[in-house]
Structure formats: structure tokens, C-alpha cells
Ligand SMILES: Nc1ncnc2c1ncn2[C@@H]1O[C@H](COP(=O)(O)OP(=O)(O)O)[C@@H](O)[C@H]1O
């Protein structure tokens with residue numbers, strides 16, 4: 001800092017004390033946060049990456065030690081990994097697409113006037129308050145033909161040949177957790193998009209109306225361009241978040257049947273939790289991290305190219 | 310009460326210098342007004358005196374003691390903010406007594422002082438209200454009351470009246486003048502409004518771009534502005550400035566007119582003439598001839614915006630009514646002893 | 661703020677349909693949970709898929725509360741969530757205050773770091789955390805969960821608190837300091853009272869997050885008397901897999917604290933989520 005170098009003649013320690021306070025004081029307030037994050041997140045993160053180059057299995061503690069790239073070689077040859085990768089794509093983009101579409105619709109609806117709008121808003125946002133484990137259980141039950149109505153309805157409209165539990169069907173199982181995820185995530189998109197919508201100056205719409213624009217034209221010419229930057233960043237963050245989100249699948253299907261719902265993050269968890277094979281679990285996690293990193297870089301590059309802000 | 314002394318004060322944010330070489334001493338009980346266009350560093354200077362902003366360079370002395378590193382509460386200075394900064398969760402009485410509360414004064418002492426201050430400011434019936442239930446003028450009074458209750462060594466005001474409407478502004482301006490008279494306290498007052506500056510100040514500090522342009526009494530600034538900036542900033546309507554050049558001991562204007570000035574030093578670039586120092590005259594033996602563009606009849610005065618042949622626009626103010634209409638021909642003469650000459654850098658060069 | 665739409669009967673009808681669709685979609689699963697929880701045992705199989713059972717009972721709630729470990733789980737979860745919320749809010753308030761009120765070198769790096777922690781898969785550190793906690797002998801202890809949850813939630817909570825502090829004019833602090841407060845006194849006497857709603861909202865967010873966390877709890881807690889609610893409920897599911905009524909009753913009870921907080925924080929949702937902090 002230049003402030004220390006151009007001291008006036010006769011400068012003493014007292015001279016710098018106000019600066020000292022201004023420079024150091026913020027760190028006093030931030031220290032607990034920094035310490036905790038460093039100890040509980042960053043340090044384990046580094047340890048976790050190092051695990052991917054070791055054999056760490058709590059069931060076979062005798063075989064510890066550095067393993068070079070052998071975990072990665074195993075990963076490359078692991079059919080389950082590639083299947084999980086494919087499932088991750090279906091899970092993530094299936095969830096994001098419907099969450100976004102329904103969320104945008106809800107936000108547009110909430111941005112209009114109608115009687116009971118406040119109550120309606122509180123009610124439709126309610127799924128967001130339901131703990132994720134409960135969301136998973138509720139939807140697992142809804143898909144259960146014994147106590148849930150969904151299989152019966154699906155059979156009645158001819159989508160299923162008979163009322164059975166789709167969570168047990170390798171072809172369809174992944175759509176169970178995806179449905180639960182859509183239910184849980186629509187409020188989030190609606191809230192963020194609503195906030196963005198409300199920041200659009202209403203004079204713009206009035207001006208457009210005076211100029212004779214139809215509602216559809218206002219939407220495509222004003223609303224969407226205004227929302228675009230917000231949409232890009234929210235969708236990107238949400239995609240990453242959902243790709244990491246293992247709770248719903250783990251509780252509803254635990255990755256089964258026959259790994260048909262195993263995504264990378266649940267694969268990490270089951271490998272660590274059930275097999276206690278921390279080395280391999282960390283390897284999968286590092287792969288997931290790498291993929292997310294590439295994805296984020298790609299989205300940011302595309303955004304820079306197409307959204308002129 | 311307190312003397313303030315600023316020696317070579319400077320301020321930088323990172324590499325951006327916003328104040329430079331500020332030297333000023335404020336006598337005990339003096340009313341000093343800092344004026345200048347917005348962004349020139351007035352608030353920053355005031356906040357450095359208050360201790361809210363560290364001083365990058367130079368020294369601040371209060372009653373001869375170096376105070377650069379003292380915390381605001383150790384300087385015994387009160388400040389009135391432009392936004393008033395009333396505590397929204399405290400009623401008027403608690404707002405006003407908060408400083409005593411912090412210093413641990415006894416409750417009844419606090420109450421009597423607050424009551425006294427509230428009475429002088431006409432706030433006695435409002436002491437139990439929250440700030441959000443007050444009008445702008447009342448809030449302003451509470452902010453002043455908060456400062457008075459403390460009985461500080463010096464008062465700082467940062468554009469305290471700029472959020473009020475015109476009528477209230479005049480009223481509160483008088484109130485502040487009375488307050489200064491009654492308390493005899495040292496006051497430093499920031500404004501960008503020259504009327505406030507001229508009416509309140511013992512001395513005015515004119516600032517521009519982080520540099521002090523001139524320090525002086527209101528009349529000194531009006532009569533002998535140090536440079537073109539001060540000349541145009543002080544006085545209303547704004548001073549006319551005309552391009553000019555020196556010819557021997559005289560000054561030649563672009564319409565050919567010759568004006569003789571006393572005590573000229575160096576080459577002349579411009580002449581400054583206040584609108585009230587121009588007089589209407591017979592066009593045949595006038596310094597300027599031209600036609601009236603717009604004429605404003607204000608009752609007490611008449612403002613004439615004229616187009617002068619060979620020069621361009623010029624403004625004239627005449628006392629009382631003048632029977633002149635837009636389009637009329639007119640002639641104008643100058644009072645030479647009240648003309649200001651500036652060189653190419655804008656500095657004043659006549660005595 | 662709202663868009664004025666010209667009224668046409670077709671459009672109103674479409675809007676009504678949309679409103680109904682969203683309402684049903686949002687509420688039906690919750691309704692179903694409540695419905696099964698009040699269905700008597702003997703009716704579950706015969707009337708399980710009906711919209712409302714012929715008789716309703718609160719018996720399942722009684723059984724869950726008094727004949728299972730429900731109360732232990734509930735108490736553990738309440739302890740973990742409340743402690744996490746309190747500690748996190750305190751630390752995040754300090755951090756958010758620093759971000760809001762100071763310009764200092766390293767600020768941008770810190771902000772970037774906090775944002776980064778929101779991006780990487782938390783599961784990535786589940787193995788190292790397990791080993792560290794095990795090495796410290798803290799497996800099956802609630803404080804270890806509180807520590808981990810607190811760290812996880814600090815970044816988001818810090819940004820949230822920053823947005824609340826940003827909404828309080830800096831002049832107020834300056835005025836308080838002129839009135840004789842130290843910076844800390846100004847924070848305590850002037851700023852904090854004004855941030856109370858923000859503190860409440862942050863508490864609510866963190867409480868809900870901690871209340872529903874399950875994967876780390878599964879990993880770090882294996883003994884019955886230290887289980888948090890989600891973990892305990894999962895053991896219900898495997899143990900009493902036929903007793904639907906009881907499970908759903910437990911589920912309804914798990915919903916209550918979240919919903920209470922949700923009602924409280926509802927009006928801060930839009931405000932909080934737009935201020936740079938974007939997380940589920
Ligand atoms: N915290 C800051 N960081 C950087 N520049 C600042 C800061 N505060 C004020 N400035 C700059 O300092 C200059 C003076 O500001 P200020 O004292 O508020 O002006 P005034 O009160 O005369 O309108 C302005 O150009 C402003 O942009």
C-alpha cells in the first residue's frame with residue numbers, strides 16, 4: 001500500500017495506527033469465517049484430491065499408500081462410471097429444463113395481478129421449504145402402487161400397462177427422482193426470475209404498449225432480453241448444483257435398480273458410504289469436479305460471445 | 310471551544326488523489342463555510358476533520374494538539390449529516406440524548422438537556438415520535454438537536470439543508486445563524502449553495518478539484534476573487550467573462566472597445582464583469598452596443614440578456630424597472646473600477 | 661410493477677387453469693402425506709389410493725411420538741439445527757459486515773473463494789471429513805455435525821447478511837461514531853437492532869438447510885441416540901416398511917419446523933436471493 005511509503009516526516013507508529021485499523025479490522029470480523037472454511041472445506045478438499053492418488057479403503061486398511069494413477073485407470077475402465085456419467089446428463093438436464101420452464105411460467109404468473117396472489121405465492125413456494133429427505137420419501141411413496149395414486153393414474157391414461165412402481169423399472173426409474181426434483185426446484189427458479197422480472201422498469205412496458213406492441217411482442221422484445229443475463233447465470237449455477245445433488249436419488253432408489261439411476265454424485269457417496277473405498281470415491285469426485293469445471297468454462301465462454309453486456 | 314488547524318492536508322483513495330495541499334486555520338468560534346461544485350472533496354475534508362476518514366497526508370490540529378489518529382469520539386466534535394442519519398429505531402428524545410447515553414450520563418441530566426434543546430428547536434411536542442413519523446424539516450431539527458445536546462467543541466455540517474424545500478431552507482438557515490450567535494461555537498459548514506455560504510460565513514473556503522481556490526470573507530471573495538473560478542462561482546447572476554488582450558496600460562475587447570484598468574500585471578486573457586456592474590447608456594457613447602435578447606422583470610431588478618455586436622451574449626442587471634423589451638437596441642457602459650482581469654491561467658492580475 | 665394485461669375471457673380462463681395447475685402440483689404431494697398419516701392402519705391397503713379415507717385418526721401421531729425413538733431424533737435435530745443456525749448467523753453477520761463496510765486488499769479474492777465453495781461437490785470432501793472426524797474421535801457426536809454444517813453454510817449466509825447490511829445507510833454508523841460510539845458500539849447499538857429482520861431470515865435459511873441435511877449425517881452418525889431426524893426417519897423406512905401411517909405421521913412432524921420458518925422468511929426470499937447469493 002502506498003499509504004505506508006509516503007509517511008510524513010516525523011512519522012511514528014501512532015501515525016499509521018488509523019490505517020492499521022482500517023486494513024486489519026475487516027479481517028478481525030472475517031477470521032472465524034475464513035478459519036472454518038479453510039479447515040472444514042478447503043483443507044479436506046485438498047486431502048480429497050490427494051486421496052484420488054492413493055489407496056484408501058477403511059475395509060482394507062492394510063493396503064494403503066500411494067497408488068499413482070491406478071484409480072484413474074480403474075475409472076476409465078469402469079462401466080458403471082460411464083453409465084453414471086450418462087445418467088448424470090439425463091438427470092441434470094431433464095431436471096433443469098423442466099424446473100426452468102415451469103419456474104419461468106410461475107414467475108410470469110406471479111408478476112401479474114389477481115386476487116389472492118400473495119397466498120398463492122406462499123403456497124406454491126411451499127415445496128421449497130420441504131426438507132429434501134422428506135421430498136424424496138413423499139415422492140417414493142407417491143410412486144408406490146400400494147399407497148400412492150400415481151401408478152394408478154398413469155395406468156388409467158395408458159402410460160403404464162398396469163399400475164406398478166416405476167422406481168423398480170430400469171427403463172423409467174430415473175424419471176422418479178427427476179419428477180421429485182422438478183417439484184422441489186420450481187419455486188427456486190420462480191423466485192429468482194420473479195425478482196429479475198420485478199426489476200424491469202414498468203415504463204418500458206407502458207412505452208411498448210403505447211407503441212402498439214402485443215403482449216407476446218413485449219415478452220420477446222423486453223422481458224426475455226432483460227432476463228437473459230440473469231437466466232444464463234442462474235441456469236449455470238443451478239445446473240452445477242443439481243449435478244452435485246445426490247440426496248433425492250440416494251433416498252428414492254439408492255442408484256438402483258441395476259445402477260439405472262446411479263449418477264456421479266450418488267456413485268461417490270455409495271462408494272464412500274457403503275464400500276468405505278475413499279480412494280476411488282475421491283477419484284470419481286475429482287472427475288465430476290473436472291467435468292463441472294469444463295461445463296462452467298464453456299457456458300461462460302458462450303455467454304461472453306452471445307450476451308453483450 | 311476550539312481552534313482547528315489543517316496543515317498540508319491531502320487525501321488519496323488508492324492512487325486517486327482527491328484532496329491536495331489544504332492549509333486552513335479556523336479561529337475559535339469562527340463560522341467557516343466550504344463551498345465548491347459537487348465532487349470537489351468538501352465532504353471528504355469534513356469527514357477527515359471528524360475522524361470518519363483517515364488522513365493520507367498532512368496534519369490536523371485541534372486546539373494545538375495533533376489529532377490525525379484520534380477516533381471520532383475522542384475529538385469532541387458534533388456533525389449534522391445531509392441525510393440526517395437519525396436512528397430509525399429510537400424516538401426523538403433518545404436520538405437526541407444518544408451521545409450522553411453512550412457517555413454514561415445520568416438519566417435526569419440527559420432528560421433535562423434533551424428537553425432544553427427540544428424546546429429551543431420547537432420539538433418539545435414531538436419527543437416521543439420515531440423519525441419516520443416526522444416531516445423533513447422536523448427531522449432536520451432533530452439532527453441539529455442531537456448535535457446541540459452534546460455541547461461539543463465544534464460543529465460540522467454536511468449540506469444540512471439540501472434536502473429541504475426552498476422556504477424551509479431559508480428558515481433553517483436563519484436558525485443556524487442564530488444558533489451560531491447563541492453558542493459562539495466553531496462551525497464548519499459544507500454546501501454547494503453560494504447563497505448559504507455568503508449569508509452564513511465569517512470566512513468562505515472555495516474549493517475546486519480537491520484544491521483550495523481562495524479563503525476569505527464573503528465580501529473579499531465578491532470584490533477581489535483570486536481567479537476566474539472563484540469569480541464565476543461567487544455572485545449571482547454569474548459574472549460575464551469576455552476575451553480580451555492587453556494594449557499598453559489598457560485592455561482591448563474583441564468589439565474594439567478599450568478599457569483602462571489600474572495595477573495590471575502581466576498579459577491579459579479575459580475580463581470579468583459582474584452583471585450588476587454594467588449600466589445602460591445611450592448607444593452613441595457606450596462601450597457596448599447591441600440588442601436585448603430576453604428581458605426578465607423581477608420587480609426589484611431587471612435582468613437583460615443582450616447580444617452585443619462583435620462580442621456575443623452579455624448579461625446586465627439593473628436595479629428597479631427598466632422599460633426595455635426584447636429586440637430593442639441598447640448601449641452599455643462599464644464601471645472600470647469594478648472590472649476583473651484574468652491571465653491565461655485564470656489568475657486575477659489587477660489590484 | 662406488475663404487468664397490466666388487457667382482459668379477454670380466453671386469457672383469464674388460461675390464467676385460471678395455470679393457477680390451478682401450479683397449486684395442485686405444489687400441494688398435492690403434501691396433501692397426500694397428511695392424508696396417509698391420518699388413515700387408520702387397517703384402511704391403508706383397502707383405501708390407500710382413495711382421495712380421503714372413510715375414517716380419519718390421529719393415532720399414528722401418538723404411536724410415532726410415544727412408541728419410537730422419534731423424540732430423540734427430533735431433539736437431536738432441533739439441537740443441531742438451532743446451534744448451526746445460531747453459530748452460522750453470528751459468524752456470517754461478522755463476515756457480511758466486513759464485506760459491506762470495508763474496502764480492503766484481498767476482498768475480491770475472498771469473495772471469489774466463498775463463491776467457489778458454492779460450486780464444488782460437497783460430497784468430494786465427505787471421505788476426508790469422515791477420516792478427520794474419526795481421527796478426532798468425534799464420530800457419532802452432534803458437535804461434529806454442527807461444525808461441518810456451520811462451515812458449509814457460512815458462504816451463503818455471509819452473502820445474505822452482506823445484502824442486509826448494504827441496506828442500512830453508512831451514515832448511521834458515522835453518526836453513532838460522532839455521538840461517541842466505538843465502531844463496535846455503533847454496530848451493537850445502532851446497526852444490529854436494524855438488522856434484526858435480516859438476522860431472523862438468515863437464521864431461518866440456515867435452520868432449514870441444517871434440518872434437511874442427510875448425507876453427511878448418515879456418514880458421521882451411526883448410533884441410534886445421536887441420529888438426526890432425517891437419518892432416523894430413513895431407519896424407520898427400513899424397519900417399519902409396512903407401517904405407512906406411522907412413517908407419514910413422522911414425515912408430517914418433520915415438516916412442521918421447516919414450515920414455521922418458511923412462513924417467517926417467505927417475504928425475504930425474493931430480496932435475499934437476488935443479492936448475489938444464489939443457492940438452493
Ligand atoms: N470511498 C471512496 N473511494 C474512492 N473515491 C471516493 C470515495 N469517496 C469519495 N471519493 C471521491 O472523492 C471525490 C470527492 O468526494 P466528496 O468529498 O464526496 O465530494 P463533495 O462532497 O464535494 O461533493 C469525488 O470525486 C469522489 O468520487
Ligand SMILES: [Mg+2]
Pocket residue numbers: 351352353468
Ligand atoms: Mg458531499
